[in-house]
Amino acid sequence: MEKMSRRDLLKMSMVGASALALGSINSNADTIKSNEVKFDEEYDVVIIGTGFAGSMAALQALKRGLKVALIEKMGRAGGNSVINVGNMAVPNNAFQKAEGIKDSKELFIADCLKDGVNLNHVDLLSVIYDRANEAFEYLKSTVGVEFVPKCISASGHSIKRAVQVKVASGSGYIQPMHKMIEANPNAIIKKRTKFDEFVMEGDRVVGIKCRENYKFDSSLASDDLENTGGDVKYIKAKNGVILAAGGFSSDKWFRAQQVPYLKTNIETVSQPGATAGALLAAMDVGANPLLLSWIQLNPYTNPTEKGFGTSAVFTNHCSNDYGLSINPKTGKRFMNEHAGRKIKCDAIFKVMAEGANNDNYPVNICDQAAVDLNNPLYTSKGVESGSIKKFNTLEELAKAYNIPVEPFLKTVSDFNGYVKAEKDPEFGKPLKQADVHGIDVSKPPFYASLSTPKILYCMGGIQINEKAQVISRKTQKPIAGLYAAGEVTGGIQGGGRLGTMSMSDCMVFGMIAGENI
Known part of the structure; x- marks a missing residue:
């Protein structure tokens, strides 16, 4: 046989x-x-x-x-x-x-x-x-x-x-x-x-x-x-x-x-x-x-890049740790940016599904203070490659990603208030000043990346x-x-x-x- x-x-x-x-x-x-x-x-x-x-x-x-x-x-x-x-x-x-x-x-x-x-x-x-x-x-x-x-x-x-x-x-x-x-x-x-x-x-x-x-x-x-x-x-x-x-x-x-x-x-x-x-x-x-x-799956990877790419470290350790993730259709946050990977992947998939071709990719945002504290090397590489975008104002950032400006600015203002109060009543992200998360989104320039889960x-x-x-x-x-x-x-x-x-x-x-x- x-x-x-x-x-x-x-x-x-x-x-x-x-x-x-x-x-x-x-x-x-x-x-x-x-x-x-x-x-x-x-x-x-x-x-x-x-x-x-x-x-x-x-x-x-x-x-x-x-x-x-x-x-x-x-x-x-x-x-x-x-x-x-x-x-x-x-x-x-x-x-x-x-x-x-x-x-x-x-x-x-x-x-x-x-x-x-x-x-x-x-x-x-x-x-x-x-x-x-x-x-x-x-x-x-x-x-x-x-x-x-x-x-x-x-x-x-x-x-x-x-x-x-x-x-x-x-x-x-x-x-x-x-x-x-x-x-x-x-x-x-x-x-x-x-x-x-x-x-x-x-x-x-x-x-x-x-x-x-x-x-x-x-x-x-x-x-x-x-x-x-x-x-x-x-x-x-x-x-x-x-x-x-x-x-x-x-x-x-x-x-x-x-x-x-x-x-x-x-x-x-x-x-x-x-x-x-x-x-x-x-x-x-x-x-x-x-x-x-x-x-x-990895929730930090960018749909504009092949494989792991250059922006994933920025998304993880700058914008997710110190900033916020935005649904570009609403201008609002949709998850605890410091949750586990599966929780974040599930949340990102829901946001993506709002796009006509499953392409409503979340926008991950932080400011210069976050970049300076954590990973300026990887951020500069991403800016050079175009996978990370850099803006002088939050209004410029919103326009670039077709985010409704007023809800977006209110979301950032609310988030900065949560950081000051050391408590996130919406999603429970840890924001205590004793931890690395105690940074708001206020020091220009501002940085942004897109994310989609990859295996x-x-x-x-x-x-x-x-x-x-x-x-x-x-x-x-x-x-x-x-x-x-x-x-x-x-x-x-x-x-x-x-x-x-x-x-x-x-x-x-x-x-x-x-x-x-």
């Missing part, structure tokens, strides 16, 4: 996300056995993915004297981590303490559960709280990552607890991390090398099948991405494999099966290689899938425990020799991720995987 493809199996079982997970369950009958192959290379640890999680795992494994190979299917290392904006949630950090901000495990977990709609695995959140500072200090002191010496706000957090790298980009982490990895004689980064399947010895992962000289082609359908050439190699992993391959935001077919309303034409901020192949390979050897249908992050993935071991759905115990960290895992973020929490997840569990394997 001809062996069915993974796509065929998925089609047969596709009656919802849970059915997909169950439909792809199999025994290890079809997996590659170690006695059936000849290994071409051997390392102590093989890591799939070269972003935050994979890089942190590699550094910890190398610190233990292990021989490590990092596998990257793209021609450029770093994945989505390189285009990340560089903000990391670090609860109870030194910058918080210096600013007199009190944090606690209870508050941190409560914030995560609120956006995660109580679907988070609290035991894993507890690990992040306990070890995020350790990861932060290691990045700062050992790796040499340079941070801005203050806390910043992030979407959904009730207090400031995020740190920001000086260059305002994930490259500020990846470059020094990879410099350390590449300088270590026990490490190798193999680019254009596509991971295909695990090699098993009984129920233990002992290596991988991969293809070198692989050429990724994003124009192909997602199920064809595995068939774009390359030279087959088998690599042995004496201690085991760490899966750090990221999410599947760019896998248009697969993500649309989990969430049918996320049509294939909806944009994503992820790089093209964010596909589901590695996740499915883990499920093939018994990994337990969690929450695959929970996919997060950002996959909360679902394979299940891990506190030691970053992958859990088998068959035995409910760890799969020997298989660890995972970062967006390829599920449960930590629940049904909705707080801003800056992806980096905390990647760094902490990458560190743990590298320590334990």
Whole structure:
């Protein structure tokens, strides 16, 4: 009988996300056995993915004297981590303490559960709280990552607890991390090398099948991405494999099966290689899938730009933190600009629906004081590209976006009064002067951007425990020799991720995987 493809199996079982997970369950009958192959290379640890999680795992494994190979299917290392904006949630950090901000495990977990709609695995959140500072200090002191010496706000957090790298980009982490990895004689980064399947010895992962000289082609359908050439190699992993391959935001077919309303034409901020192949390979050897249908959108991205663009950081940290979002049809606010991402996305979609072509995009506004305090670098880039507009008066701004002037000016005046009173009676946005939100919209020039949600992050993935071991759905115990960290895992973020929490997840569990394997 001809062996069915993974796509065929998925089609047969596709009656919802849970059915997909169950439909792809199999025994290890079809997996590659170690006695059936000849290994071409051997390392102590093989890591799939070269972003935050994979890089942190590699550094910890190398610190233990292990021989490590990092596998990257793209021609450029770093994945989505390189285009990340560089903000990391670090609860109870030194910058918080210096600013007199009190944090606690209870508050941190409560914030995560609120956006995660109580679907988070609290035991894993507890690990992040306990070890995020350790990861932060290691990045700062050992790796040499340079941070801005203050806390910043992030979407959904009730207090400031995020740190920001000086260059305002994930490259500020990846470059020094990879410099350390590449300088270590026990490490190798193999680019254009596509991971295909695990090699098993009984129920233990002992290596991988991969293809070198692989050429990724994003124009192909997602199920064809595995068939774009390359030279087959088998690599042995004496201690085991760490899966750090990221999410599947760019896998248009697969993500649309989990969430049918996320049509294939909806944009994503992820790089093209964010596909589901590695996740499915883990499920093939018994990994337990969690929450695959929970996919997060970014409420800050601009419809005039491709992907993440240049204005999203401004919209998030300038206009949403210190300013207001306006429905251009009414001139009025329509949401708490500091709410969690899902709440904001839902509110933005309602406003957009008032347009003839679903194009009544919200206008996000702040003043020069907000820009000066938070992110003048990103704002200037957006002004140069045209994704952020700059105006001398609020009346000019209203005219440019066809906003009714009088209701708009009253909305701004009311908002400024709320800031002075430190209370928002309309939407409950935090405005206390002790926090960064205590700035009104009064100092010209004024800035504005448009926003529309784009696919950002996959909360679902394979299940891990506190030691970053992958859990088998068959035995409910760890799969020997298989660890995972970062967006390829599920449960930590629940049904909705707080801003800056992806980096905390990647760094902490990458560190743990590298320590334990």
